Amino acid sequence: MNTDIQPKSPGYSVQPVVRALTVLRYIAAGNRCRKISHAAKATGVNRTTLIRILATLEAERIIEALPDEGGYRLGTGLISLAAEALNDRGIVPTARPVLCQLVDQLKLSAHLGVREGHEIVYLARETPVSHLASTVREGTRLPAHATTIGRILLAELSRADLQALYADYPLEAYTTKTRTSLAALVDQLAEDRSRGVSWSVANFEAEIGSAAAPVYNHRGEAVAAINVTGHAGIFTEGTEQAAAIEAALKSAAQQISEALGYRGWAADQM
Missing domain, CATH: 3.30.450.40 (GAF domain)
Structure with a gap:
């Protein structure tokens, strides 16, 4: 029996993934997350959870820290993924x-x-x-x-x-x-x-x-x-x-x- 599940509705959503994507879109919109409390309020993500999400995204090179300015921007890992997706879409x-x-x-x-x-x-x-x-x-x-x-x-x-x-x-x-x-x-x-x-x-x-x-x-x-x-x-x-x-x-x-x-x-x- 085929046990693979093809999620097609919001009921299959994984909330940690949803929160990570919310943070990622927030940064993509030009917000640097320099003030964690402000970013937590803007994204609706708990402050402690937000810190962990940022650390994970940075470790995976999806975002990167800005040492001079502080905060984050989109990283090369995400850019590489986007390039692969675009190349696949002739x-x-x-x-x-x-x-x-x-x-x-x-x-x-x-x-x-x-x-x-x-x-x-x-x-x-x-x-x-x-x-x-x-x-x-x-x-x-x-x-x-x-x-x-x-x-x-x-x-x-x-x-x-x-x-x-x-x-x-x-x-x-x-x-x-x-x-x-x-x-x-x-x-x-x-x-x-x-x-x-x-x-x-x-x-x-x-x-x-x-x-x-x-x-x-x-x-x-x-x-x-x-x-x-x-x-x-x-x-x-x-x-x-x-x-x-x-x-x-x-x-x-x-x-x-x-x-x-x-x-x-x-x-x-x-």
């Missing part, structure tokens, strides 16, 4: 189930892409059961300046980096809406960055609408972006449908980013 396997959820929710095609120089490369695609499903394949390359995934990733670059990237590179027009001058592109990217998504109503391809949001890693770097595509009419701005697309897209990008270790969303809300 961006494609992490993003794919979220893209599937996005397709189910919006009934639009969803993609994951990265930027390589002047182009974007599609890494994953999920589509609804529809004759309007995307025909873009994984591995497809498209111009960054004219696509939503490309624009939202270019929006992360500084003005100097953009100028260096496109100094001797022509901005080809794909529709009448495509930005073909660096000045016009810079203005468009500023709007994308401010909004948190890039939006297209037939900007790249006639009758096709699209919107993209960035995906961040644990260092706060925009390492990829996701988008949804469909008939241009669905992306008419100012409608409830467009608002629902934008909200769902941002939520999906946040979900993937957090799975990759990004915590900037919480910082932005503080």
Whole structure:
């Protein structure tokens, strides 16, 4: 008989572990535990227990003492564990189930892409059961300046980096809406960055609408972006449908980013 237990509810919680994690999160938030009585009150952990927890975490290199300043910070042992966890979470396997959820929710095609120089490369695609499903394949390359995934990733670059990237590179027009001058592109990217998504109503391809949001890693770097595509009419701005697309897209990008270790969303809300 299999006696292994797979705990799935709070009833299986081990309180000493819960208290240790509470202390660890307290330190991770920037609290150094310099005053034990204050830290005990803030964490709800008994003073004597807190001292023992700190000693144990330090011995295991999960935290380390700050000899000059006093108190503690996260240690190399924890950083190593985090690095191993992040390495095990490749961006494609992490993003794919979220893209599937996005397709189910919006009934639009969803993609994951990265930027390589002047182009974007599609890494994953999920589509609804529809004759309007995307025909873009994984591995497809498209111009960054004219696509939503490309624009939202270019929006992360500084003005100097953009100028260096496109100094001797022509901005080809794909529709009448495509930005073909660096000045016009810079203005468009500023709007994308401010909004948190890039939006297209037939900007790249006639009758096709699209919107993209960035995906961040644990260092706060925009390492990829996701988008949804469909008939241009669905992306008419100012409608409830467009608002629902934008909200769902941002939520999906946040979900993937957090799975990759990004915590900037919480910082932005503080």
